Amino acid sequence: MPSFRLDRLLCVNYNSYNTIMHLQLNPHSGEPIYRQIVEAIKFQIASGRLAEGEQLPSVRAMAGDLKINMRTVVKAYDELSHAGVVVLQHGKGAFVTAPQRSRAMGARRKEIVELAKRLLAEAASMGASSDEVVEIVRSVANNMEQGK
Amino acid sequence: MTELVIQTESLGRQFGSTHALTDVSLKVTRGTVMALLGPNGSGKTTLLKLIRGLIQPTTGRAMLLGQDGRLLTNAVTSRVACLFEGFVPPRTATVQQLFDLQAGASPKFDRGMAECWCAKRELPLNRRMWSFSKGQQRWVLLGLTFASRADVLLLDEPADGLDPSARRELYDAIRDHANENDVTAVVSTHVIGDIERVADELLLLRKGRVDLHAGLEELREQVCEVETSASHPARTWSSELVLLGQREASGSRLTWLRAPAGECETLVKRQLTNSDLVRPVNLETLYLALTEYRATLDRGEAAFGSEPGTR
Numbered sequence: 001m002p003s004f005r006l007d008r009l010l011c012v013n014y015n016s017y018n019t020i021m022h023l024q025l026n027p028h029s030g031e032p033i034y035r036q037i038v039e040a041i042k043f044q045i046a047s048g049r050l051a052e053g054e055q056l057p058s059v060r061a062m063a064g065d066l067k068i069n070m071r072t073v074v075k076a077y078d079e080l081s082h083a084g085v086v087v088l089q090h091g092k093g094a095f096v097t098a099p100q101r102s103r104a105m106g107a108r109r110k111e112i113v114e115l116a117k118r119l120l121a122e123a124a125s126m127g128a129s130s131d132e133v134v135e136i137v138r139s140v141a142n143n144m145e146q147g148k
Numbered sequence: 149m150t151e152l153v154i155q156t157e158s159l160g161r162q163f164g165s166t167h168a169l170t171d172v173s174l175k176v177t178r179g180t181v182m183a184l185l186g187p188n189g190s191g192k193t194t195l196l197k198l199i200r201g202l203i204q205p206t207t208g209r210a211m212l213l214g215q216d217g218r219l220l221t222n223a224v225t226s227r228v229a230c231l232f233e234g235f236v237p238p239r240t241a242t243v244q245q246l247f248d249l250q251a252g253a254s255p256k257f258d259r260g261m262a263e264c265w266c267a268k269r270e271l272p273l274n275r276r277m278w279s280f281s282k283g284q285q286r287w288v289l290l291g292l293t294f295a296s297r298a299d300v301l302l303l304d305e306p307a308d309g310l311d312p313s314a315r316r317e318l319y320d321a322i323r324d325h326a327n328e329n330d331v332t333a334v335v336s337t338h339v340i341g342d343i344e345r346v347a348d349e350l351l352l353l354r355k356g357r358v359d360l361h362a363g364l365e366e367l368r369e370q371v372c373e374v375e376t377s378a379s380h381p382a383r384t385w386s387s388e389l390v391l392l393g394q395r396e397a398s399g400s401r402l403t404w405l406r407a408p409a410g411e412c413e414t415l416v417k418r419q420l421t422n423s424d425l426v427r428p429v430n431l432e433t434l435y436l437a438l439t440e441y442r443a444t445l446d447r448g449e450a451a452f453g454s455e456p457g458t459r
Contacts, residue, residue: 027345030428032368060327067323069181069348072365125422 025066033068037076042085045096047144056086056094151178153300153332154199158208160356161194168194169356171208176334176349181326183343183364183431184336186353187439192336193233195353196302199334200230213300226254229298231289231306239278243271243288247295256297265291268317283309294321301325301333307342315339319346344431352435354442364431371434372412374403375425388415393437404429404437 023040025033044050056062059077063070077094080086086094123133154176161169169191176182184192197203198210201217210217213224237246243266251257266273269287277285286309293301301322307315323346325331334351337343350367352360362370371392376383378401385391385405389412392404407415416426429437 028341028430028432030368030371030430030433032365034365063327064324067320067346070327071348075365125425 023066033066034072034075034079037062037066037073038079038083041076041080042083045085050096052096052098054096056096058093152176152211153178153180153213154334155211156195156199156208157211159195159198159205159210160207161198161203162206167356169198169205172353172356172358173208174351174358174361176332178332179326179330180332180349181322181347182332182334182349182351183340183347184334184351184353185338185340185343185435186359190353191356192353193304194356196230196232196304196334196336200228200302201225202232226256227299228302229254229293229296229300230302230304231293232304233308235289237277237285237289240276242276243273246277246288246292247273250292250296254296254298258295258297261297262291262295265294265321269314281309283311283314286310287314290318290321294325297329299329299331301331301335303333303335305336305338307337307339315342319343322346340432340435350431352438354439359438359442367406367431367434368428370408370410370412371404371406371429372416373427373429373433374405374416374420375427376401376403377423383419386415386419392434393441395437395440402437404434404441 023037023044025036025040027033029036041050041056050056056077057065059070059073062073066073077086077088081088081094084097087097088094119137120130120133123130152175154174156172156174159169159172159174160167172191172195184195186192194203198205198217199212201210201212201220204218212220213227215221215224241249247257247259247262250262251259263273266288269284271280271284271288277288280288286306290306293303293306303322307318310318319342322331322333322335326333326348335343335347344364347364349363350360351358378396378399380401382394382401383403385403388407388409390406390408392406394401394403396402405412405416413426413428420426
């Protein structure tokens with residue numbers, strides 16, 4: 001008995017229709033994939049492509065789309081949840097949370113200062129001046145606001 | 149979830165006086181895609197054949213789906229599909245006829261899946277095998293393999309002869325089968341870039357022994373490349389770091405390190421000076437670094453003073 005499954009008849013893979021978000025990952029960079037997902041989603045939120053309250057693709061859809069192990073997606077979502085960027089609702093999925101304005105301003109500033117220090121140190125090791133870094137940060141921020 | 153699909157214990161095989169495989173102990177859980185890498189003659193095919201019970205071990209044993217490789221019953225072999233070098237389908241058979249043959253041999257054969265697979269490369273089902281190119285023939289065989297709806301795939305250089313886009317589709321299909329049907333796959337290859345994208349684990353063989361067995365995501369975290377000036381003497385790294393390889397080129401020295409218990413970059417940065425660079429390593433670089441370095445050590449070139457007795 002032939003089984004008439006639409007996907008078989010049309011020779012399509014429904015996975016390819018689950019592309020809800022477009023993440024640019026590089027499997028050959030040597031950077032852990034889960035960390036690349038975390039960074040890419042944080043970037044999408046920062047650039048306004050993912051809004052507060054929006055749902056991330058299911059673990060299965062994301063893994064099928066990116067052709068990676070589901071455990072890797074779970075690890076990325078856990079990390080995002082740990083960082084307070086998304087909230088995991090049991091049985092429902094992962095949702096983008098509001099930016100953390102509630103956190104004490106002092107602690108927030110301290111964290112950002114640490115990030116800036118790291119950026120400047122890394123850039124200095126490549127021979128970049130702090131003026132150059134500031135200029136680059138400003139242009140990246142402009143691009144993000146314009147949604148590029 | 150963590151059912152053991154493949155398990156070997158001190159598995160070894162000798163051909164005459166040649167030790168093709170020595171002391172391989174290994175566990176592969178359900179749903180894992182394992183990349184089997186190693187130079188020519190390092191034992192990849194021998195390992196796959198031992199797991200499938202096509203040849204018998206001289207030492208140790210291999211278990212497949214809970215059964216000893218020497219005594220596999222039909223209940224197990226019908227759940228395993230393999231593709232080995234040198235399997236040539238009848239030249240005069242059409243694709244359709246091959247499907248008929250396979251349907252008779254494996255009851256779970258999914259003809260719809262096999263037809264879709266061939267349609268992806270626009271291979272007409274009424275064409276005879278001899279009229280296809282090497283890569284197209286390979287594609288038909290892969291279709292037979294996937295459509296047998298096996299729980300375990302043992303693929304020996306499956307991408308051999310395929311063009312880049314077909315290779316991509318092949319590896320996507322392996323990942324899809326693992327994700328959706330919990331299929332376990334062991335795939336040997338020399339084209340590292342393709343398998344790096346979809347594999348979960350890496351098994352690197354060298355001279356018939358396991359050189360490295362690790363999860364790819366863990367490796368990405370644990371391994372890094374350090375670039376230092378070649379004019380300084382080679383550094384002694386902290387004991388938390390394992391030296392994987394070293395090479396000097398155009399005034400700089402590249403060192404590959406692994407931190408088995410943590411993040412390599414964090415550990416390395418404690419020991420870096422300003423002019424040094426540290427970066428992640430992809431699988432291809434790691435593979436080349438390891439194999440070349442081990443070969444150098446084998447030849448007894450004591451060029452690397454900082455490494456106390458790796459072998």
